[in-house]
Amino acid sequence: MSDKWIPPSQQRRGLDLAALGVPPGRYVHPDVTDFLVAPGGSREGATRIDAYLRHEADLDNLQPAEVEFVRRHFLKCAEEQRQKCIAHFESKVPRRYSSARPTAIASAWAQSVVTNPDDTRSLLIVGPTGTGKTHYAYAVLRAIAETGRTTGWAAYTAADLYAALRPRTGRDSEATFETIADTDVLFVDDLGAAKLTEWTEEVTYRLINHRYEQCRPGIFTSNVPPTQLRDALGERIASRLTEMCERVALKGDDRRKGMAA
Template identity: 30%
Template sequence: PKSLILQGSYGTGKSHLAYAIAKAVKAKGHTVAFMHIPMLMDRIKATYNKNAVETTDELVRLLSDIDLLVLDDMGVENTEHTLNKLFSIVDNRVGKNNIFTTNFSDKELNQNMNWQRINSRMKHNARKVRVIGDDFRERDAW
């Protein structure tokens, strides 16, 4: 498989695992991007400003061409326009090295048609790993 889907509850270490893998891949000289979905959506929205540093197409192309893309927190965004842009990114990444993290099950993602399309692309040539455990943030809070 070219892609990895880390799926599980909040605070179980999915993002931490994805970051560790990305760091190891980058240390071997590969290009890597780690994008938290809400921040990526903000970056996409920023491209609509007439004084924007980059265009949406440039951002999509950049994320399409790197060796490993980590998209963290899949399933949290629900505006149709930004989901269409996210679909373009994920669609362009089919057959490439990706890591996706999500708190949502397939059933939950597939309740929204846009997420259903994205989820279908995410699962192409991917291995899904359920990350199970207690919320480490809760444990460390007390």
């Protein structure tokens, strides 16, 4: 027997939701008395379900109707959680990009982010003006919401990011920096759009370097052609972005021209 003391809060095991075919999450347990009126319901079945939920019996001890009762309950919870994530996304996405829908590649990236964030490379979406970089990035954030996993995200244009981080009397810009730097998924739009100053280079470097060191996934967009990234962002930032990002190159004409009345 191990003599290591484990606090009771860490001794609790979760149910094996994968065995039930339910996406991971923290869901409330079903009311076992509902099984009495469910298809195939019985008092003995409710007792077995209760034992399973208390970790006193394995899933194998349940009859098929009992497994189905538990499975249906957790699938309903998972769907409710997914709808909440999508509603949260829709409340935050700028109106122009609310119709952005993920491609299969964007959905695969999102799945990787929620299951394996430390091993998922960031995205650097590049392309000329109006080719759809911001649209693509929001579609990726929607894909994360559609997984139903509660992954935090924040979106800033580089200009708004600098405005949020600029030291001001009465505001703790270092605390703001830490909150932004530690966001699960950080989207920074239009990197390199503004002329670099010593201060913006330092802030961008600290932010990118923090995400780089912590292996945290992000989404970055830039109009700057790859060959000019070093000049536009500085050597240290460009070098880290190159290593930590998958590049998504968008081509074509400025879509805004086609939309002009």
